[in-house]
Amino acid sequence: MEPMNIDKIDNMDEALLKIQELEKRLKDIEYRIPKKYPEVKFLTYKDRKRILVTGGAGFVGSHLVDRLMMEGHEVIVVDNFFTGRKRNVEHWIGHENFELIHHDIVNPLYIEVDQIYHLASPASPPHYMYNPVKTIKTNTVGTINMLGLAKRVGARVLIASTSEVYGDPEVHPQTESYWGHVNPIGPRACYDEAKRVSETLAYSYDKQENVEVRVARIFNTYGPRMHMNDGRVVSNFILQALTGQDITIYGSGQQTRSFQYVTDLVDGLVKLQNSNYSLPVNLGNPEEHTIEEFAVIIHKMVGGKSHIVHKEAMEDDPQRRKPDITRAKNILGWQPVVSLQEGIKKTVNYFRKELMRSKHSERNLHSPVDASNINKVHKAGDYNDF
Numbered sequence: 321m322e323p324m325n326i327d328k329i330d331n332m333d334e335a336l337l338k339i340q341e342l343e344k345r346l347k348d349i350e351y352r353i354p355k356k357y358p359e360v361k362f363l364t365y366k367d368r369k370r371i372l373v374t375g376g377a378g379f380v381g382s383h384l385v386d387r388l389m390m391e392g393h394e395v396i397v398v399d400n401f402f403t404g405r406k407r408n409v410e411h412w413i414g415h416e417n418f419e420l421i422h423h424d425i426v427n428p429l430y431i432e433v434d435q436i437y438h439l440a441s442p443a444s445p446p447h448y449m450y451n452p453v454k455t456i457k458t459n460t461v462g463t464i465n466m467l468g469l470a471k472r473v474g475a476r477v478l479i480a481s482t483s484e485v486y487g488d489p490e491v492h493p494q495t496e497s498y499w500g501h502v503n504p505i506g507p508r509a510c511y512d513e514a515k516r517v518s519e520t521l522a523y524s525y526d527k528q529e530n531v532e533v534r535v536a537r538i539f540n541t542y543g544p545r546m547h548m549n550d551g552r553v554v555s556n557f558i559l560q561a562l563t564g565q566d567i568t569i570y571g572s573g574q575q576t577r578s579f580q581y582v583t584d585l586v587d588g589l590v591k592l593q594n595s596n597y598s599l600p601v602n603l604g605n606p607e608e609h610t611i612e613e614f615a616v617i618i619h620k621m622v623g624g625k626s627h628i629v630h631k632e633a634m635e636d637d638p639q640r641r642k643p644d645i646t647r648a649k650n651i652l653g654w655q656p657v658v659s660l661q662e663g664i665k666k667t668v669n670y671f672r673k674e675l676m677r678s679k680h681s682e683r684n685l686h687s688p689v690d691a692s693n694i695n696k697v698h699k700a701g702d703y704n705d706f
């Protein structure tokens with residue numbers, strides 16, 4: 321094949337064609353080279369576990385899979401690819417310790433495993449509001465199926481719960497002993513209440529069937545492989561900055577948010593699973609930053625021609641949610657360690673690469689429903705902060 325002369329690329333269309341051509345060439349080359357995998361640790365059969373990760377092709381799940389694979393375990397991912405993507409775990413496909421099963425957990429699953437991380441569930445409002453009944457089924461029937469599997473094979477199961485079980489909290493910061501303030505018929509109820517039932521199911525199986533359960537109440541998480549258009553502050557700002565649009569702050573920008581970086585969360589999940597503590601544990605970053613701070617950091621990091629602009633405050637901008645992580649610190653010796661600067665830098669790099677993909681369909685811009693339509697049905701604030 322002829323070498324390409326970069327100087328000749330003088331307009332965007334031509335550049336895109338060249339990128340497509342390069343991508344095709346790369347695919348051809350990759351096809352011919354035997355696949356290389358990251359070097360995983362060797363574990364003897366006594367230490368090596370068979371671990372099921374439901375939702376393992378999603379944002380958090382795929383990072384957890386990376387961690388468990390690198391530790392030398394056998395990992396089975398079960399996913400229906402509603403919001404997850406094969407690409408998130410493609411670097412493991414074909415590895416002898418890895419298996420990917422296309423399966424919807426609303427249906428029973430019969431496999432042999434030692435541990436289960438039950439993460440399957442849409443996580444962001446546009447996704448879980450797309451099909452509320454399905455969201456409820458996944459978190460109730462799906463959870464029963466996973467707890468049933470754990471009971472049959474004697475596996476320990478970790479349920480990925482959420483800070484949303486606290487609803488619109490009247491207590492700040494939230495400790496695990498707070499029972500929450502959830503509207504059972506509001507737009508978020510399909511997720512919040514289903515996750516609450518998921519927790520109830522876990523403790524019922526624990527009490528009645530002696531299933532070993534762990535419950536992680538996960539707070540806002542960000543990082544590479546997150547959905548780029550999920551409506552969260554971090555993704556919104558990065559996307560706006562990278563595409564040269566104005567970075568929009570609603571209101572004064574002095575309202576605060578707290579986000580944990582995904583590898584910190586994974587660390588907490590693994591520690592919790594392997595602990596001997598069965599009550600719920602908050603996993604989140606208690607460090608609050610103002611919206612203005614997020615905007616400034618991202619603006620500086622990305623550069624470009626975006627400006628930070630202020631728009632009218634949103635009606636019903638929900639209360640902030642901040643975890644009390646005393647329990648995680650005391651019981652697991654866990655706390656977040658990745659700084660906001662470092663985390664955002666990695667996330668910006670990921671978003672940048674995604675946007676460079678020539679095919680729009682290959683970018684991580686998954687949205688089963690036009691978010692603007694949800695806005696019309698529910699108030700924007702209903703899902704803008706989570």
Ligand SMILES: NC(=O)c1ccc[n+]([C@@H]2O[C@H](COP(=O)([O-])OP(=O)(O)OC[C@H]3O[C@@H](n4cnc5c(N)ncnc54)[C@H](O)[C@@H]3O)[C@@H](O)[C@H]2O)c1
Nearest residue numbers: 375377378379380400401402403404424425440441443541
């Ligand atoms: N990301 C966060 O900030 C956050 C916060 C709180 C709780 N959580 C919880 O963590 C878990 C993972 O969240 P995420 O951010 O990685 O979301 P995600 O949407 O990226 O991943 C969820 C995965 O579950 C899969 N899935 C959904 N329904 C399924 C079904 N019926 N059968 C099989 N697979 C199914 C999806 O295809 C996807 O791969 C979820 O349970 C979520 O509720 C996440």
